[in-house]
Amino acid sequence: MTMRQLNGLRLRSCSFDTARHPRTSLALGYSIVLAGMSGLLNCDIAAAQSESENLDVTVQTIRPDLLRGELLALSTDSGAVLKAGSGEVQRIPTADLVRITSEVPVFSRRAHDFTVTLANGDTVLGRVVGGSEEAFIIETLDLGTLQVPLDAVVELQTANASAPMYRDYVAWFRRQLSDVSRKEYDDPGPSFPVDRTGPGSRMAPDVASPEMGRNDQVLLTNGDIAKGFITSLSDEGVVIEGELGESVIPYRLALIARFASVAAPTLAGHPHLIIQLRSSGRMTATDLKWSGNSIEACLRYVDEVHIEADRIVSVDVVGGRWEWLSDREPVSYEHTPMLSLPWAFRLNRNVLGRPITVGGEKFEHGIGVHSRSVLTYDLKGAYREFVTQFGIDDDSGPLADVSVVILVDGQRRYGQEHVQRGQFFGPIRLDTGKAKYMELVVDFGTNGSIQDRFDWINPALIR
Structure with missing residues (x-):
């Protein structure tokens, strides 16, 4: 029996693991580092300050200013140490x-690179060079050679x-996966036969097979699907092992x-970092020590790795006082259509399922809605502030016009017509x-609901 058949994800820890708890700071500003810094990273800050090639970064915190x-x-464990242009160290x-953002650009993927998506949403770009029933080996530009458990993929x-020639096959395959993820299959229902030689057009694009959610699947270049384990x-x-044996x-x-x-694993209660790499994807670090240009990180599913600072595009902190609203579900959602579905x-994503884009700028975090909509969130008195931006998505037309209202415990706190x-x-x-609850309202404007594709942009709650 393989590790995947045991259906258990192996947990790894790095040699420098320590207790991980968010440290809350309620002070009006950040402290100036004068000397000592006992307990901070166990590294020599003075040595880092003497480095002439420390990475220049922009730091977003829970406060308004960058x-x-x-x-x-x-x-x-201990946060960030930043040296400002004035020489002050914070x-x-x-x-x-x-978020910490560097000026390192994201490189285009190499033509031969694979993209591996892991159970927690991490992505690894590289070339698969070997493997076993328990793990596979992938070569990356930024992290070198990694061994990743197969049960995490x-x-x-x-x-x-x-x-481009395979775009339709890939789009159809993803639609089937999306349909299956929204259904329960107590009744086996119809399914596609395992056939690796016929034309892909034989498979009706409007039919989702229950087998898509029960077996491993391999979409082939001819449009067929091989099923098995x-x-x-x-x-x-x-x-893959199927009805006809292993192939x-x-x-x-x-x-x-x-x-x-x-x-899908959870890291609830533990602050962790999501690292965007220059060429090798996006990975979660459960522990990280960055001093000057040297970084040691414990990646989820992977043992300790060394990363050069100029390989990192950005670092997002999860599990602190800032919580993206798009990472949680509302307690209720109401949509009132006007002469439309x-x-x-x-x-x-925007309401059409495309990237959120306003004024030509794309945004990673947000919520796409259509007028008239009301999103209600349970706050339980646990949050100090709500922060958001908003606008009509670029996918809308010139007739879009909405009114925006934010209610906190039923009281109007913000409005824009x-x-x-x-x-x-x-x-x-x-x-x-x-506050106990909050409502985000997008109401009809001058032209009713025509073209009213609206985005809540970077909405977040602050503890």
Whole structure:
């Protein structure tokens, strides 16, 4: 029996693991580091200050103003140490950090790179060079060679999947996966036969197979799907065991390998960092020590790795005082259509399911809605502030016009009429101390509901 058949995710820890708890700072500003810094990263801050090539960064915290300077140190336990242009050195607790952004550009993926998606949403870009029933080996530009447990993999996408000639196959396959994720399959119902040789057009695009949610799947370059149990990822291809026994599907004939029944782990209660790398994807670090240009990190599913500072594009802090509203579900959602079909809200996408874009700028965090909509959130008196920006999505037309209202415990705290395309509002910061619930209302404007595709942008609650 393999590790995946045991259906248990192996947990790893690094040699420098220590207790991890958010440190709350309620002071009006951040302290100036004068000397000592006992307990901070166990590193020599003076040595980091003497480095002439510390990474220049922009730091977003829970406070309104951005901070800029040289990053001297960063730790999941003790926060960041930043040297401003004036020479002052500031210490920022982990709990107050939101994002650290460098000037390192994101490089385009190499033509032969695969994209591996893990159970927690991490992505690894690189070339698979070997593996076993328990793990596979992938070569990356930023992290070197990694060994990743097979039981942590949700999906492997080969370089072929990005080719325009396979776009329709990939889009259809993802639609089927999306349909299956929203259904329960107590009744087996209809299913597609396992056939690896026929034309892809044979598969009706409007039918979702229940088997898509029960078996591992490999989408082939001819549009067919091979089903079974993926036993390993080798240097030659995907090894899958089906009704006819075990076979190897060469990577050149595969588009996507999708794994079933992968449990998503949680890191609730532990602050952790999400690192965007220059060329190798996006990874979660459960522990990190950054001093000058040297970084040691414990990645989720992977043992301790060394990273050069100029390989890091950004670092997001999760589990501090800042909580993205799009990371939680509302307690209720109401949509009142006007002569049109009902619209669902979308998390981190616009209402059409596309990237949130306002004024030509794309945003990673947000909520897409259509008028008239009301999102209600349970605050339980646990948050001090609500922060948001908003605007009409660029996917809308010139007739879009809405009114925006924010209610806290039923009381109107903010309102803006005639929000139209091309306008951008915020950041808006509202006091929510001891509030029990909050309502975000997007109402009809001058033209009813015509083209009213609206985005709440970077909405967040602050503890």
